Amino acid sequence: MSDTTSRILRLLSLLQTHRDWSGSELAGRLEVSPRTIRRDIDRLRDLGYPVHASAGVAGGYRLQAGASMPPLLLDDEEAVAIAVGLRFAAGGSVAGIDEASVRALAKLEQVLPSRLRRRVNALQTYTVPMTYGDGGPTVDPDALICIAQACRDLERVQFDYKAKDGAETQRLVEPHRLVSLGRRWYLVCWDVDRRDWRTFRVDRLTGCLPEGVHFHPRELPAEDAAAYVAASISSTYTRYQVEVKLHSSKADLRGKVRSQDGQLEEIDNKSCLLRTTGDSLEWIAAWLGWFGVEFEIIQPPELIEYVRDLAARLTGSASTSA
């Protein structure tokens, strides 16, 4: 076959690697004539990837952002970095892109060479948890990817599931959709043995194995998968609205209260109102302690008890340590 396709991809890769290239540099690199390079640049433009050109002494070609994404040509380390970053994003820490993250991750891991996969797994130790301090179990990225790929490919999978009461079962399912809700992943699927719909928490799921058998999608008895999950899980997920008056100026708290953690509103030059939400009063109590300032809890009232308990424990621990 012709070398044109291969060369176009190499050209695209070069243009992504450094921003500015002269036609003669590209021609030398790709071992074709400058006229052919000019044609290749036109080919890229025809594909929808704008290449800006400037003539003259400091002239050359420059790949620019266009209306759509070109293919990404990545080296090994870049691919690993993307995989690790996506594992974080898929962990539910960034609302709004978790499903796209899983999709991208399924795509990337499908083609990731095994030596790079080993490197990603070696770095897995360092994957930051879903949120800091919520103390919840973390999702195994491999399980998440396996399920995502099965959903995508309409392929049955089997896995081991550990229920809330500790009971372990093996399941064979037709995965319908992954749903991220309340920072957790749920799998909505058809349970083949029980011949009914089921919802599983992905963090409780291990040993995911694709069966290699395809299925025809079924119609879910709900408007959509997210609604189905929301109806299935009991509302044990409580979220506290927290308001605390901090005895400090807003400027002194800069860098400690980040916008994703809570909203800081200046009362006067000596105090601020902090508003946040959270599902662990234990954690919130410790976090408030970290600011290094006195504070006054406005709501919820039950937080006061947690702060009191924490204070007592720390007092006891400090005297034990002295």
Next chain:
Amino acid sequence: MSDTTSRILRLLSLLQTHRDWSGSELAGRLEVSPRTIRRDIDRLRDLGYPVHASAGVAGGYRLQAGASMPPLLLDDEEAVAIAVGLRFAAGGSVAGIDEASVRALAKLEQVLPSRLRRRVNALQTYTVPMTYGDGGPTVDPDALICIAQACRDLERVQFDYKAKDGAETQRLVEPHRLVSLGRRWYLVCWDVDRRDWRTFRVDRLTGCLPEGVHFHPRELPAEDAAAYVAASISSTYTRYQVEVKLHSSKADLRGKVRSQDGQLEEIDNKSCLLRTTGDSLEWIAAWLGWFGVEFEIIQPPELIEYVRDLAARLTGSASTSA
């Protein structure tokens, strides 16, 4: 020009989108004959991207992981997810891949359509900080990207720099290398006005503007950039070795002490030894409180005072709130 390159990229995209495709499906999608699809599959194989084929009733083609990464064909949301994930990874939270993350980010953001860039920026609010609780300033991803691209393209940049004492200056530099050290990004560069090498902290740098003027790389007066940074910054960066005996079984602490946070070693069925390192005793004190158990500090001794102070503050704050 021919449609072959375009079609190959579309084929690659389809193969990345779903795992299994029959030849006739692909032929219909791409509006060519099945014989042409077979040729295109061979073209992908010649490019180094293995496509597995199975004949028979459930047969078809499947793109597999090979020795190298193929180009990644991404949709809009996938690109945004990758950008957000990479911003996290470039933030220094994952040791070992931060430089590759920045490189990948520079590459991605070069071609990211502006409407997607706006979405990434809108999601920036939710980007998780470098580490949880170290209280340090966060790096502006746009500044990091701008600098990374300037290093890559050998292009002068100017920026505003706010030094430790609060003094603000404008700088024109030839960026040499970005170095990640101690979870911070440093820029090693040649200061054009001062005609000398300088090291800048990226989190103190704003208003990065490429000058459009290229420079020839200079030889750095050090073995490498990392060594140069290490020699340049004063050792105000202290890292504490922490050892604490926790009065709890290892099983009860599962989920609270993660491997990246510290190492948990069982003493007996009622206590564990926790080892970790950190640069903020304030934070470590609060973190220890969060476990919900009594503890005994073995080292460092100065941590005891921090715990005592925290306890006092929490005690005062709880009674103010009651």
Next chain:
DNA sequence: ATCCTGCGGTCAGAATCTGACCGCAATGGG
């Protein structure tokens, strides 16, 4: 003005591409 860059048309000769046709091989189900 000179030099260095990009630009795009034209040409001849070579190379490649396509669909159609063919016979073969592998797989699963009846």
Next chain:
DNA sequence: CCCATTGCGGTCAGATTCTGACCGCAGGAT
């Protein structure tokens, strides 16, 4: 075993595309 459905790869004729060389033009910096 037979049948249907899948992948495979060679061959052919006709059409299309590709390449380097050559040319004259345009833009930008010095």
